[in-house]
Amino acid sequence: MPKFKSPLSVVLFLLCMLCLAQGATAQKKAKDLFKVKSPKIQYVRPDTTILIEYEEFDDENSDAGKSINFSPKKELSIVSEDTTELDLGQQHIVEVSDEVLIDSTWIRIAGYYAIWDTRNINPYRMDARQLKDTVEVQLYDPRSNRNYKMPLEKTPVTSHFGHRGYRWHFGTDIDLDTGDSIFAAFDGVVRINKWDGSGYGNYIVVRHYNGLETLYGHMSKAIAKPGQFVKAGEMIGLGGSTGRSSGPHLHYEVRYQGNPIDPEYLYDFPDYLLKGQNFQITSALFNYYNKSKSSSSNSGRRSYxxxxxxxxxxxxxxxxxxxxxxxxxxxxxxxxxxxxxxxxxxxxx
The missing domain is CATH 3.10.350.10 (LysM domain)
Structure with a gap:
């Protein structure tokens, strides 16, 4: 403490000290005012369970997973079987003599289908890799009023036929908005309208006069019923994202005797049309199955x-x-x- 000669000196000294103290406090407050505080970040672990382990891949026990089965079983014959129905759940043999009038034309049902199954996508047990001959398919015939229609009003492809992840993707995914109309691709009869919670969701299978079948998956609502005759372009359901789906889209398949064919062999989706009026089916179309089987067998066990x-x-x-x-x-x-x-x-x- 310094020595002061008079009381006035003491007062002046105390005033100076007070001013210095107030200046330091003001400077500290100014620094605090402009100081940028780092925000507290709370890490939240992203939930990828649904996207990776649920939505992308069909379960092996789903309808989608069981729809590829080339294990041959007893061949069903409408000639050798003296019955119209077998003990196969909802699978039926149709009599040769049965005919139905469709568009003023009598169609012999036995020539149109030999196996009618409203539950199983692939009841045929036919390995198309073993085809010996070329099958000529007339996809549509305007002269007979047999036309075709694209399955949606617009057909932007979001996923192609082929290897995807650890499984094989047996169709083409086409983008849509929930509630969009889905149309029958060709004239035919609805064979399946079913729910597949761990695969296709709401889906429909239509058997066509040209010998092919088409499948429409992940619909928000499946409208057409089994046994219903539909014309090409007739609305059969509404688009959605049911089953194992990462977003609204149509999973569209083309099959011959239960064997999937890459839809892009038949369709030019960007140009919104079929590539031709006729299509040839050969065993070479199904060689992909060797790759799909290999990829599935090497995938190991997976939990969900x-x-x-x-x-x-x-x-x-x-x-x-x-x-x-x-x-x-x-x-x-x-x-x-x-x-x-x-x-x-x-x-x-």
């Missing part, structure tokens, strides 16, 4: 998981993945009455 969200129920989760609530409970070592905790991962397959 669902991350519980608010409002989820065990039965709702099970339905979404095409399994039962008891199966999910057993896989996770819990009971069907257990409380679901938001954020927890459940194994569903």
């Amino acid at each position: 998981y669902h991350t519980i969200r608010k409002g989820d129920t065990l039965s709702g989760i099970a339905k979404k993945y095409g399994v039962t609530a008891s199966q999910v409970a057993k896989l996770n070592g819990m009971s069907t009455r257990s409380t679901l905790r938001v954020g927890k991962r459940l194994r569903v397959r």
Whole structure:
């Protein structure tokens, strides 16, 4: 403490010290005012379960997964079987003598289809790789009022036929908005209208007069019913994103005797038309199956998981993945009455 000669000196010294203190405080406040504080970042782990493990790949036990089966079984013959129905669920043999009047023309049903199955996409058990001859298919014939129609009003392709991920993709995906109209590609009869929760979602299969079948998957609503005769261009359903789908689109397949054909062999989707009036089917079209089988066999075992969200129920989760609530409970070592905790991962397959 310095020595002061008078009381006035003491007062002046104290005033100076007070001013210095106030200046330092003001300077500190100014620095704090302009100081940029780093925001607190809370890391949230992204939920990729649905995108990677659910939406992209059909489950092997789904209709989509079971639709490729070239294991030959007893060949069904409308000549050797003295019956109109076999013990095969909803699979039927149609009598040769049956005929139906369609567009003023009598069509012999037995020549049109020998196996009628409203549940299984591929009941034929025919390996098209073993075809010996070329099959000539007339896709449409305007002279007989047999026309064709593109399955959608617009056909932007989002995914092609071929290897995708660890599975083979047996159709062409076409972009659409939920609720868009889906049309029958050719004249024919609806064979299947079904729900496939772990694959195609709402889907329809139509058998056509030209010998092909077409499949329309992931619809928000399937309208046409089994046994219904449809003309090319007739609306059969509405677009959606049901089943294993990462967004609204139409999964479109073309099949011959249960064997998928790359739709882009028949269609020029960018130009919105068929490539020709006729199409040749040979065994070479189906050589892809050797690659698809190899890729599937090398994929190993894969488990599927669902991350519980608010409002989820065990039965709702099970339905979404095409399994039962008891199966999910057993896989996770819990009971069907257990409380679901938001954020927890459940194994569903």
